[in-house]
Amino acid sequence: MRAKKWMILLFYLLLLFEFIYMGYSKLMNNNNSWVFWGVLSIAAVYQIISFLIKKKDESWNSGYVIADHRIIRQILVSLALSFVFILVFLVIGTVGLYTGFIVGNPINVMVAAIIFSVLVFMVSQIVQQFIN
Structure with missing residues (x-):
């Protein structure tokens, strides 16, 4: 299966926003599980940054194999x-x-x-x- 670079970046951003929203909602409800969602948000930010660093020389429309x-x-x-x-x-x-x-x-x-x-x-x- 081939995917474009911008599609994968949008997927990562969607996950990041979902993790941030869940962490914020748990924090406002005085639930201790906000720490878990915060850690997942940090992991998502790291994944986005490493993805952008690895693919910086390619164009946004370039496709590559993500699964065969x-x-x-x-x-x-x-x-x-x-x-x-x-x-x-x-x-x-x-x-x-x-x-x-x-x-x-x-x-x-x-x-x-x-x-x-x-x-x-x-x-x-x-x-x-x-x-x-």
């Missing part, structure tokens, strides 16, 4: 594994909530399903690196 078909195939396989895992986790959570085995808020089950599916995605990415 092999990487996209690996990511799709990992996403499929994560999707199956999240479906299984949510089915087990739904049955557990319905039968009374899991007591609590159903949102906790959904959040746990999302977190575990991200973990499965990361592990499957690592395993695929060793297989291929």
Whole structure:
């Protein structure tokens, strides 16, 4: 997949503004998680600056490869594994909530399903690196 330099820069800026907004809103709500969003904002600023330094000699409309078909195939396989895992986790959570085995808020089950599916995605990415 090829992308233009200005498209990637806009994506980085979008992430930066989102992190700043989340950090500011958490700060105004007296929530301590604003520190996390502040660290992510600093990381986004570093990413933007390093991107601009690396690509300063190229034109804004120059394109370059950010992913090839092999990487996209690996990511799709990992996403499929994560999707199956999240479906299984949510089915087990739904049955557990319905039968009374899991007591609590159903949102906790959904959040746990999302977190575990991200973990499965990361592990499957690592395993695929060793297989291929």
